[in-house]
Ligand SMILES: Nc1ncnc2c1ncn2[C@@H]1O[C@H](COP(=O)(O)OP(=O)(O)OP(=O)(O)O)[C@@H](O)[C@H]1O
């Protein structure tokens with residue numbers, strides 16, 4: 001059975017100037033022990049979706065659809081149950097949160113906090129657990145006494161992961177865990193995340209705008225554009241042979257060093273990211289799409305099958321599948 | 325997907341060796357006091373950017389890239405060594421610096437941080453020409469915006485930064501730099517804060533500016549894909565010094581320095597990874613011998629010993645690499661295992 005199941009999830013922020021439809025009908029599922037990558041343009045709704053999983057959105061956000069964690073609807077949970085789920089079953093490493101560590105408290109105290117608050121440990125036990133957690137993320141135990149400013153960016157990101165692991169969750173949601181880290185440190189953090197998934201059976205949802213990073217860590221990928229999933233499938237297939245033109249553009253944005261095709265030929269996508277309050281008609285991607293047809297400006301696109309366990313929301317995919 | 329291909333052939337056809345050095349660092353050192361010690365942020369660098377050449381400066385966080393870039397711009401004074409522009413030593417007097425800043429312009433990483441939220445696009449781009457008292461401000465601004473791909477320029481004059489997308493903001497920053505008609509752009513992580521889909525557009529713009537205006541550029545980044553996308557030459561920096569340099573095709577397809585090899589190996593899809601461990605290097609404690617030896621996978625795995633250089637790795641300093649366009653490497657092992665004795669000319 002899948003650990004997490006999203007069924008037609010929609011999320012709308014209500015602001016003074018109107019409604020912002022940030023997520024528009026997303027259905028996804030994640031098997032226990034699997035890793036799912038979510039990619040997409042800035043503003044496509046990735047973080048909004050992640051926060052909805054544990055009902056961490058601001059009050060002005062309206063959520064529709066169903067979010068089933070182990071078969072239980074998160075949106076219908078009572079407050080007490082939700083709290084229990086938040087610390088024991090799933091935790092989020094927030095985007096940019098490594099900058100949000102409390103600057104005047106030692107790392108160890110910050111990692112121990114949820115354990116003490118939820119009565120999962122006495123101070124002595126918590127200290128031992130902190131040392132264990134630090135070791136799991138590749139930091140020496142003495143780092144518990146350090147303050148955040150004494151750590152590098154990559155080390156702070158490890159601390160965030162240690163905090164997420166503190167209550168032994170079954171699911172971790174990591175929102176842009178390596179963005180802004182340099183290549184070597186990124187490789188260190190990714191290796192750590194991969195180990196957690198492979199060796200400890202933790203399920204993972206990882207968000208990034210870099211498809212190559214996601215393909216490296218995750219089994220499956222979902223690509224979002226303007227609040228919708230426009231393509232999903234096995235990671236390497238989506239990365240190497242995308243079926244939606246937006247996914248192709250994302251994949252091409254990070255060239256393979258050594259590939260003569262990309263030498264002196266950076267590839268980008270013209271036009272501007274969509275404004276959720278004034279979405280284009282038809283396929284939301286059509287104004288920027290290099291292979292758009294006339295009908296794309298009016299067509300209701302949906303996720304059409306695009307091969308074994310794959311789907312993409314593009315007219316060209318539908319055409320291909322229909323002609324045998 | 326817009327592709328900018330035409331620049332490719334002309335660029336590749338220009339042999340790097342034929343370019344005249346326009347901007348140069350000669351045995352440059354920049355030190356800062358740091359907790360009672362000296363941080364040698366730039367610790368002996370020779371580097372040249374030729375006319376119409378794009379050079380990428382790569383290396384991990386804290387290795388001294390920004391400090392080197394700021395020193396080349398005259399924003400930081402070297403502790404020793406010199407910056408040369410067009411053959412003459414950079415004069416740090418305020419009048420000379422003002423003139424210099426017309427020729428060599430900076431483009432910063434974060435377009436949101438480098439634009440004043442209360443200034444319109446027009447005001448942002450007109451600032452440079454005003455400081456330098458240039459005539460024909462409106463035309464200059466319009467042309468710079470158009471060159472940066474914001475067309476028609478008049479449509480953007482009265483917009484504020486928050487009314488633009490991230491890619492458009494970075495274009496405004498580039499337009500601001502172009503307004504003074506510079507010869508060299510120094511771009512510090514020009515696309516790091518941009519969306520993946522926008523990144524290619526900005527890089528294509530830099531290639532186009534080189535093609536149309538003959539602009540030279542030093543692009544500071546930790547992204548090797550970016551270097552592959554637009555640079556003629558690459559210089560790899562480690563702990564304040566350039567440890568390998570040369571034409572991009574050569575350095576990035578057959579890296580010789582173990583550090584460059586490690587950087588290449590952690591790129592997604594590369595078969596065998598060498599993830600360097602250890603704390604990020606500290607410029608107040610630069611190790612003796614080869615500055616990379618404590619983290620070097622070639623030394624650790626015994627390959628340096630096989631080549632008979634392990635003792636030298638630990639104790640013998642390497643020379644500062646020359647700024648000439650051919651490939652250079654500062655590594656005892658790489659020099660020992662290669663048939664042609666490259667060290668001779670260095
Ligand atoms: N609290 C909020 N109130 C109103 N609108 C919001 C709020 N938070 C996000 N949005 C809007 O919802 C949309 C989706 O935002 P979200 O942060 O989920 O995007 P994202 O895919 O995570 O982007 P990024 O890659 O930049 O992190 C955007 O248009 C954003 O402006």
Ligand SMILES: Nc1ncnc2c1ncn2[C@@H]1O[C@H](COP(=O)(O)OP(=O)(O)OP(=O)(O)O)[C@@H](O)[C@H]1O
Pocket residue numbers: 182356357358363364365383384385386387388389390391392546606607
């Ligand atoms: N004003 C300063 N005072 C003291 N130390 C400094 C100063 N500026 C830079 N440093 C130190 O010099 C070293 C090089 O810093 P620099 O900013 O040049 O690195 P970088 O390669 O640009 O890194 P990044 O990729 O993170 O931007 C770092 O160790 C930094 O802490």
Ligand code: SF4
Pocket residue numbers: 581582583614615616617618620621622623628637638654655656657658
């Ligand atoms: S000189 Fe020795 S320690 Fe330094 S990079 Fe080369 S092999 Fe490694």
Ligand SMILES: [Mg+2]
Pocket residue numbers: 046047048095175
């Ligand atoms: Mg986000």
Ligand SMILES: [Mg+2]
Pocket residue numbers: 389390391512
């Ligand atoms: Mg820097």
